[in-house]
Amino acid sequence: MKVNEIKEEPRIDVGVVTAKGIAFCLHKAACLEVYRSTKAKKLICEDKILLPEGEYCAKVENGRLSLYYGEQLLLQAGHRYRFVALEEAGQEAFFSLHEVRIGIDFHWDRTQEQCFVGELHLQMDEDSVIAINRLPLEDYLLSVIASEMSAHAGLELLRAHAIISRSWLLAQGLGKHLQPQAKTTEQRSVCGYDTETEHIRWYERDAHLLFDVCADDHCQRYQGLQQATTPQVKEALRSTRGMVLACQGEICDARFYKCCGGRTEHFQAAWADEPKLYLKSVVDDAQAGAILNLRDEAQARSFIESAPDAFCNTSNRAILQQVLNDYDQETADFYRWEQGYSAEELSQIVKERSGIDFGRILALVPVERSDSGRLVKLKIVGDKRSLIVGKELEIRKFLSRTHLYSSAFVMDEIKDSQGQISHFVLKGAGWGHGVGLCQIGAAVMSHQGYQHQQILKHYYPHTDIIQLY
Numbered sequence: 001m002k003v004n005e006i007k008e009e010p011r012i013d014v015g016v017v018t019a020k021g022i023a024f025c026l027h028k029a030a031c032l033e034v035y036r037s038t039k040a041k042k043l044i045c046e047d048k049i050l051l052p053e054g055e056y057c058a059k060v061e062n063g064r065l066s067l068y069y070g071e072q073l074l075l076q077a078g079h080r081y082r083f084v085a086l087e088e089a090g091q092e093a094f095f096s097l098h099e100v101r102i103g104i105d106f107h108w109d110r111t112q113e114q115c116f117v118g119e120l121h122l123q124m125d126e127d128s129v130i131a132i133n134r135l136p137l138e139d140y141l142l143s144v145i146a147s148e149m150s151a152h153a154g155l156e157l158l159r160a161h162a163i164i165s166r167s168w169l170l171a172q173g174l175g176k177h178l179q180p181q182a183k184t185t186e187q188r189s190v191c192g193y194d195t196e197t198e199h200i201r202w203y204e205r206d207a208h209l210l211f212d213v214c215a216d217d218h219c220q221r222y223q224g225l226q227q228a229t230t231p232q233v234k235e236a237l238r239s240t241r242g243m244v245l246a247c248q249g250e251i252c253d254a255r256f257y258k259c260c261g262g263r264t265e266h267f268q269a270a271w272a273d274e275p276k277l278y279l280k281s282v283v284d285d286a287q288a289g290a291i292l293n294l295r296d297e298a299q300a301r302s303f304i305e306s307a308p309d310a311f312c313n314t315s316n317r318a319i320l321q322q323v324l325n326d327y328d329q330e331t332a333d334f335y336r337w338e339q340g341y342s343a344e345e346l347s348q349i350v351k352e353r354s355g356i357d358f359g360r361i362l363a364l365v366p367v368e369r370s371d372s373g374r375l376v377k378l379k380i381v382g383d384k385r386s387l388i389v390g391k392e393l394e395i396r397k398f399l400s401r402t403h404l405y406s407s408a409f410v411m412d413e414i415k416d417s418q419g420q421i422s423h424f425v426l427k428g429a430g431w432g433h434g435v436g437l438c439q440i441g442a443a444v445m446s447h448q449g450y451q452h453q454q455i456l457k458h459y460y461p462h463t464d465i466i467q468l469y
Contacts, residue, residue: 257432358382
């Protein structure tokens with residue numbers, strides 16, 4: 001999106017949870033607006049009903065959206081409900097959603113109760129209900145930067161993250177879901193190709209048809225305003241209001257993740273083969289010396305099996321607690337990690353996660369690495385079939401019941417007394433795709449006195465900070 005296309009703060013729709021039934025609590029009396037969808041796919045308000053505080057449940061019954069107040073069925077509607085607060089919500093919780101699933105398919109997968117302000121929209125999608133929170137962009141970001149990291153993070157880190165979170169969101173373009181759609185069921189935008197020898201996939205973030213962004217790691221974490229309780233979060237938003245990263249007149253698609261492992265990655269290693277000037281591989285070290293060629297297998301192994309200096313190479317718990325929420329801190333190792341499997345266990349995991357029966361896994365063969373040492377293509381060799389798999393997220397998915405921390409790993413094979421492979425040991429670097437800002441590295445930079453402008457220049461070269469509104 002061009003920087004001149006946005007002149008004022010937009011309102012956005014955030015898909016918080018999708019389920020067969022959604023339980024929620026209104027903490028204030030509210031106005032329920034019942035909307036009907038016309039043949040022209042426009043929504044017309046048919047009725048307004050005053051709802052008291054209390055517990056509610058929405059679910060699909062007989063092809064219609066049913067709303068219950070406790071055990072009492074209030075009404076059924078064909079399409080969508082829209083709740084609007086009767087008074088200005090401010091920072092006070094207006095409604096809470098029970099059983100919100102976060103970290104979907106990752107190792108921190110769990111449910112939470114989360115509180116929100118703004119409007120709650122309940123959207124029927126076939127036999128499920130989607131809870132959508134509509135609110136101003138800056139209120140959304142107040143939660144995002146405290147959900148993506150700790151609300152107690154350093155001010156310069158929070159400022160940097162506010163700018164990139166705003167940039168990423170606006171770069172996607174807003175309001176696409178308001179256009180008429182041929183179908184409504186949510187889909188992930190899956191790209192790639194299959195041949196007899198290769199299975200290549202990557203996952204774009206423009207998949208949502210019924211809202212602008214989701215509330216989980218697929219887009220940006222948005223876990224309610226109870227996260228944003230510190231003065232520094234509010235100051236970070238106030239002091240960067242309307243600011244984005246821009247490159248050559250375009251708002252930057254500013255990607256980020258937890259830990260690069262010492263070297264960031266370029267965009268096309270994880271997504272489409274469309275290079276972005278500001279998403280290049282950079283060494284995460286202010287005093288960088290000789291730069292290894294991590295596309296070379298021997299140099300990649302040397303890099304991953306060592307622990308070179310880097311901003312994100314830290315064991316300082318005070319810094320890690322600033323950038324990591326409680327469930328993120330359950331992960332012990334970020335910069336370097338190790339994962340072991342028996343041959344039987346790995347064979348079963350690969351079959352479950354890929355849907356492909358390779359038989360017994362005989363070897364994992366690196367085919368192509370990128371600039372950070374992350375594998376872009378990996379050959380999985382089994383006694384029934386072999387296949388080259390990519391890109392990085394697909395590799396991580398195939399080799400773990402959740403996801404491997406990253407695809408920057410080397411493999412060691414352990415053989416039994418008969419010379420058969422009994423175990424595989426993966427030694428890895430970093431957590432995440434590695435493209436753009438390294439959150440732990442940025443936290444260390446903030447701790448060392450770097451300003452948010454310097455942090456952003458380090459991770460996003462060829463960019464400028466522009467104020468849109």
